[in-house]
Amino acid sequence: MSRLAVWKFASCDGCQLTLLDCEDELLSVAAQVDIAYFLEASSDRGAGPYDLSLVEGSITTPDDLERIKHVRRVSKHLVTIGACATAGGVQALRDLADVREFAAVVYARPDYIRTLDRSTPVSAHVPVDFELRGCPIDRGQLLEIIGAFLAGRRPVVPAHSVCVECKARGNPCVLAAHGTPCLGPVTQAGCGALCPAFNRGCFGCFGPMESPNAAALNARLRAAGMDDDELGRVYRTFNVTTFGSSSDA
Amino acid sequence: MTHKTIRVGGLTRVEGEGALLVRAHDGRITDLQLRIYEPPRFFEALLRGRAFTEPPDITARICGICPVAYQMSACQALESICGVTVEGTLRDLRLLLYYGEWIESHALHIYLLHAPDFLGYPGGVAMAADHRPLVERGLALKKAGNELVAAIGGRAIHPINVRLGGFYRAPVDLTPIAERLRHALDAALATVEWVSGFDFPDVEHDYRFLALQHPAEYAILSGDVAVSDGTFFPVTEWPYHVVEEQVPHSTALHARLDGLPGYLTGPLARYALNAPQLSPLALRAAADAGLGRVCRNPFRSIVVRAVEIVHACEEALRLIDRYTPPDQPALPVTARPGVGHGASEAPRGALYHRYRIDDVGLIAEADIVPPTAQNQARIEADLHALLQPRLDLPVPELTELCERAIRNHDPCISCSAHFLDLHLHHD
């Protein structure tokens, strides 16, 4: 039986919770896969090596820097899950600021806090076999990833825009029909175009799509009433650095 | 010699990362530290300079287990600055969303994290090998909660449909979810019966409870702050009463209430302060379970959680029954400078937010006090009281007991925006 491990670094637990949220599939998955290491769900700590490690969270402390290398050593396949692990997460906003000043805002004795200047994705430190995007990840995509790695197939996780899913779902485009700013055209699909389905513009929580043309979209978003500050913020929330310089407003 | 050390490294079946270290000398505990090594994520700092509309989405990311709690406390704090109060159907929708999270979070804790302690399994999945129908019932209950959250919020984790003033889109028809909730209500009642039959260690602590209180309902979405010693104050006065301080061993801050450490927030507190306001079925279930008027045994918090699921299901059904879609999915909210406070009852206890908005609509200051930070000192006190008379037990047994005692409080370590491994040293 293949052995699965779930690891957590700096994160909200939401992505690993997604596995427990597969209520209909959890027990059958557990019948197919030995969930050997998953602290959030079990006090059994099966020793490595593992066939598949799911890693949540970004690397923000010196200890974690060492721990992720350990995880890589004991894992045949390593898949990062979520915006924290694939892009540094919302906590990567520290990258744009002075982390000591950040610590001083929150803690009276920032000197007690051991932290790195930047919140970095796992791929910045060790080779990663697949990155599953989203803040949080999509449940269906998580099951697909586990299935694909076990079956030795290429995961069906398209890198095209949210717009493709949006149209497949039959949403009227909120950008064209209501002038609501939407990052769908530059954001990778995976959520099923959730926000537009709720009459809200996509805010990019799955990170950039395969060939984002933010410059072209920004012209449109400005016309829809977003100013440069807003543009700067909207790209730098849950995937702070990955939309890249093209997101510079 | 009589030095003894207990270490529990990497607490399991809690959300987030923590450890416990206990040192004892000559049969006396000399040091007890619940350590939270969840890496600090500096939410309060990174919120500064963001638009006043953003905290509901950003603070949701503090915790994937109870994002709705963050969204609700944030919305209310910010709305109060802008002079907006969300009432009527929109408030009902917020409550529904919140009940969904309660059902989901409590079911997760009871079935997958806590019950395995009583039945002797390492986790819910392992427990399913012998008790499959039970675990399936728990998962179905959890799913009902998640579906309620998704029906209103768009998805179970980090809902996307919440905004200041209400929602981006109001659901048209909630009757399909009602069907599921009726089954969930039965499952919740069965859960109370099941967990009330567990074998509980005979432990009681003299807790000082803190919970929100609302004149018209078992407080969850909003209320004033009530303390079991009779103190009562509006949320706006929170900063005068609750002061957070930093302890070296943890990235979580410890909170003191009116100068004293170690108060408790969460299900036991809510039950102690507000039980009469529980829904009829929940009240009856509590009575049948023999909870009494006040429950001071932390191990029995699992029963209170189950009762709260009953309440959440019953109330949610009532709200769905009277639901008709609102004319507008949200009230307009325009930024204005000022300071605002918001608090709500996360599944783990009171969650307080305070924001200051500057004159261009950006966040100038943010302060977040999550339940686990408030409870940390009290959990340490629980452990102290529990361990002191039992120090002679073998370390593996002690370790297990400690883990259980911690899990009683369902500490959500990710939540410690600013927040927890057992290391027990008998030196």
Place this chain on the structure above:
Amino acid sequence: MIPAPYRVRSRRPDRADTVTLTLEPVEGTCPPFLPGQFTMLYAPGVGEIPISISGRARSGGYVQTIRAVGAVSRALCRMRRGDIVGVRGPFGTSWDLAAAHGLDVVVAAGGLGLAPLRPVIRELEAHGVRYGRISLIAGTRTPATLMYPRELARWGRDFDVQVTVDHPDRAWKGPTGLITKLVGRIVFEPRRTYAFVCGPEVMMRATAEELLRRGVPAERIALSLERNMKCGIGRCGHCQLGPLFTCLDGPVLTYDRVSALMEVKQL
């Protein structure tokens, strides 16, 4: 779009990363195929890819040679005797052997390109009298990656067979470098020659251009094109090359129809 279940009747590893399978339908017999056609091979639960038919086994089954480059081809290469594979097809156009009757024949293969050409060579072997001079030139990365070495040695008794390698080892005595160099080493009368070319696109273009330069008419230079294919029946749209559906109008196409298209970058 529903594959028929076939069973792996035999499996022969050719090289480190290449395997030749013989496939037979679980029920009935293999539909007829023409040399150059392909099937869509499905590794259950993993995916489906186009693979040329490189011959018919004595038992009647399809002989198909697969190189493990990605998930599906790896899964197919791992198949054992008795395993189930899904098969759709055969699809696509074929090598027009009749058009080569009475003409000199040049068969040019780059790497795995030898696989789709194998049925052509078998026909030339069987009915050599129908054709003029027959030459087979092949390029490969290293001597170890040469396809069908035993058959090549046999074919060498009937035709002029020449092989060049990109990276020779110590033992290699033959030519090195581009396959286009071999065009100058074989004997054919350009105006009365038919060429069958298969390999990587750059190799095919270079070979076709060289043949053209020597006077082989473009309509007598046949290539087998490769494009992304999901359906094999002109419906998914992926394999379009200008006006062509590579799966329906190809994969075998003569150079007069595709040279202009192949020149355009990213068409």
Place this chain on the structure above:
Amino acid sequence: MEQAVLTSLDPLIGALREHGYAVVGPTVRDGVIRFCELGSAADLPAGWTDEQAPGAYRLREGGEPVFGFAASPDSVKRFTHPPRSTLFRMRDGVPEAVPVEAPKVALLGVRACDLAGLAVQDRVFLGGRYPDEAYRARRAALFLIAVNCAVPGGTCFCASMNTGPRATSGFDLALTELTGPHRFLAESGSERGATLLEALPSRPATDADRQAARQVSETAEQRMGRHVELDGVKERLTERRESPVWNEIASRCLTCANCTMVCPTCFCATIEDGTDLADGSASRAERWDSCFTLEFTELGGAPVRSSGAARYRQWLTHKFSTWVDQFGTYGCVGCGRCITWCPTGIDITEELERLR
């Protein structure tokens, strides 16, 4: 061809229901006029109109007519070639076809361009060597009630494509909305259409009704928002393969694939093979794909059309040139959806002009 005048559409909707059809037509929802199941004629968007421009759609109150608006955001493709469908499941080496879902749907209010789009799809899906039987079944389950356009949108150009504004074939019934007094001239285009029409309460059409209906279509033709010059376009596009215009367009193109998704004729699809974690069965689904995605042309680990320019070129060239080679018709019917729904408002009619 039977003709008659209807004063209300409710009997029509009722009759279709009785025949077991779900009646789907335009209604105001989510700030647009889109096709949804109708309860009665009261769900139709009477008094509403739309304004369509490159990258922009606005709903507006617009007087009396019931059908006073242009193309809907979504095309008929959704009903004939759904966004995703499961093709088969495989257990223990035995593939089993998944039954085709072909619900009986009456589409009320399709336009001439929609019918032209269906005709193009018929050639694509049924015209070749490998007809798509699922398409055939879904297509056969449609009852089509056309409405002749009175108010073409700002992005419409069916007149230039010779596909509208008047529906001439491919429908079961066609309606022309007339005013003063408000009524519909109905004509049948099929036997079942004629039978249905006969059973409806109506009065015979007069010359005045017919004259008024002709007038509606003539006026509509003169009000086309956009125009395309077809003369020589097929050859021109292949000659312009290396034009610098493609790069310029690419600077505005998001490669988001909206245009291909809303296009009534775009048929490209991809195959998704997978396994069920719980029971180990395998399955295959077909889902809409687009020539704007990178995976579409992936070969040997890299896309053939890596640049946005190459992808846009494929799209436009396919529509107006290579489609003709492949299917003997243009791949564009002039509905203007790709113009309206392009988030950056790229306008194919304008780009064709620039490529002249």
